[in-house]
Amino acid sequence: MSRCQDMTSKPISFFIHHQGRGHANRAMAIIRQLPAERPVSVLCARPELFDGFERPIDIVALPNMIGAPVPAPGLFAQPTPEIMHCVPLGVAKTRGTMRTILDHLDDVDPALFVVDVSAEIAMLARIASVPAISLRMHGDRLDPGHLGAYQASVGLLAPFDRTLEQDDTPAWVQAATCYTGGLCTTVDAIPSRDAARAKLGLDPVQEIVVVLTGGGGAGTPYAPLTMAARAVPNALWLVLGPTHREGHETDFGNLRELGWVPNVTDYIAAADVVIASAGDNTVHEIARVGRPYVCAPEWRYFAEQTRKAERLADVGAAVMLREWPGALAPWRTILDAAKALDPAALAALYDGDAARKAAAYLERMAINLWAQEMPTTLRLANDAPPLLSAA
Incomplete structure (x- = not known):
């Protein structure tokens, strides 16, 4: 040999x-x-x-x-x-x-x-x-x-x-x-925003917010999402992955839970804003598609997601939620702040x-x-x- x-x-x-x-x-x-x-x-x-x-x-x-x-x-x-x-x-x-x-x-x-x-x-x-x-x-x-x-x-x-x-x-x-x-471990083709919406049967002009949950936690808290849907009623809020309910939530017609979906990339591409955790693959899935990003870090040992979300905010790649808003007023400002970010800052993080x-x-x-x-x-x-x- x-x-x-x-x-x-x-x-x-x-x-x-x-x-x-x-x-x-x-x-x-x-x-x-x-x-x-x-x-x-x-x-x-x-x-x-x-x-x-x-x-x-x-x-x-x-x-x-x-x-x-x-x-x-x-x-x-x-x-x-x-x-x-x-x-x-x-x-x-x-x-x-x-x-x-x-x-x-x-x-x-x-x-x-x-x-x-x-x-x-x-x-x-x-x-x-x-x-x-x-x-x-x-x-x-x-x-x-x-x-x-x-x-x-x-x-x-x-x-x-x-x-x-x-x-x-x-x-x-x-x-x-x-x-x-x-x-990023996702390799699905990335459609344009319009192509993704056509494929998913979504309105081509309505504001769409996609909320994405990773697989390592208990799910996105549902109560804050009901506040968001009420605060921005003209937007369609689509929730991918599990949610965590406390039993007192009120549902709204513009807030839809879709559970696990096989074509996450299509939904990210269709979104005007993506709200998601700071899990490694989640961050890079969003960066790969290049959509405005609101990062809501989940609790992890050693503050893993919190520290990562801080860095994302520091480099202008995402808006960081320190906590889920408990009122109606902040939501419009949060979405607009994400849309105002330079998309190149987030896209540069994916290789x-x-x-x-x-x-x-x-x-x-x-x-x-x-x-x-x-x-x-x-x-x-x-x-x-x-x-x-x-x-």
């Missing part, structure tokens, strides 16, 4: 978090762009997320340890170490997850382990002597757990444009990061080549790390200060 063949025979393994569909869809978009001769394995607690994926991959089912009960109050009372985020004691499913991961890594001896996302598993990879790439997300992530995971990784991958980087991110983290540009760039980065790292001579192009990820002063 030639040296080049040997470098591509080692697998790239992926740990994929099973919350929502975004992590799995992103992994598949990147894996599609890896060389066909590179073996790939995926470890996930919801292996069905990869059903129908056209590329041959080895899928390893993990126990779903999220929310598994702690068996005794004494164990439950033990504090969590600052360097970790979620490490309950005495949980068999957690132990089974770690054992399955380690057994698999030992069996396949991967060139690279891509972690999307878990600080603990990135550190586990380092302890197990496996080079890991950690996916980066927005949020308040200057705690020892995140910084420790970044230091433990050989590189970092950010599936967003560098323009959206947070000002408080340490320089060493930025230097270790490959920014792919905005990675149709992002998945290929991510795959190229992973392939390059998988080869360079195992080369017998130190490549001059290999960027060392761990040129970081001591952890407690890293922030």
Whole structure:
């Protein structure tokens, strides 16, 4: 076997978090762009997320340890170490997850382990002597757990444009990061506004607001939407995805819940304004089509969506809702503010080549790390200060 063949025979393994569909869809978009001769394995607690994926991959089912009960109050009372985020004691499913991961890594001896996302598993990879790439997300992530995971990784991958980087991110983290540009997993054709409305049977001139919910939360709160529909009665409000009702809402004829739809791109293209969360793929779906955007961040750990929405507002790509308005008056102003934004600011955040760039980065790292001579192009990820002063 030639040296080049040997470098591509080692697998790239992926740990994929099973919350929502975004992590799995992103992994598949990147894996599609890896060389066909590179073996790939995926470890996930919801292996069905990869059903129908056209590329041959080895899928390893993990126990779903999220929310598994702690068996005794004494164990439950033990504090969590600052360097970790979620490490309950005495949980068999957690132990089974770690054992399955380690057994698999030992069996396949991967060139690279891509972690999307878990600080603990990135550190586990380092302890197990496996080079890991950690996916980066927005949020308040200057705690020892995140910084420790970044230091433990050989590189970092950010599936967003560098323009959206947070000002408080340490320089060493930025230097270790490959920014792919905005990675969108949707590949549907983008129609014009008029063509989209004709296809969907919508009025060609009426103002249309599309409210989009991602798959990782409980749904868009419905009560504020009823206020919006009442405040702007001449607009048609179309809600895609689930909503969260509290039971006291009054429905309005210009507010329609459509649930999950297969052709989200058509609805975004038909909209005058899109109101949506700050989920990674959601942001880039809207940027890809280029419609005025009101960003309503959902609660996420470490203020992930809030910090991302702030950056979107800072660069003029979206109007940020700090909270859903509880009155009628603000809604017209909010929609008009979104329409007044320069559409180029949002469109620039999407990169149709992002998945290929991510795959190229992973392939390059998988080869360079195992080369017998130190490549001059290999960027060392761990040129970081001591952890407690890293922030």
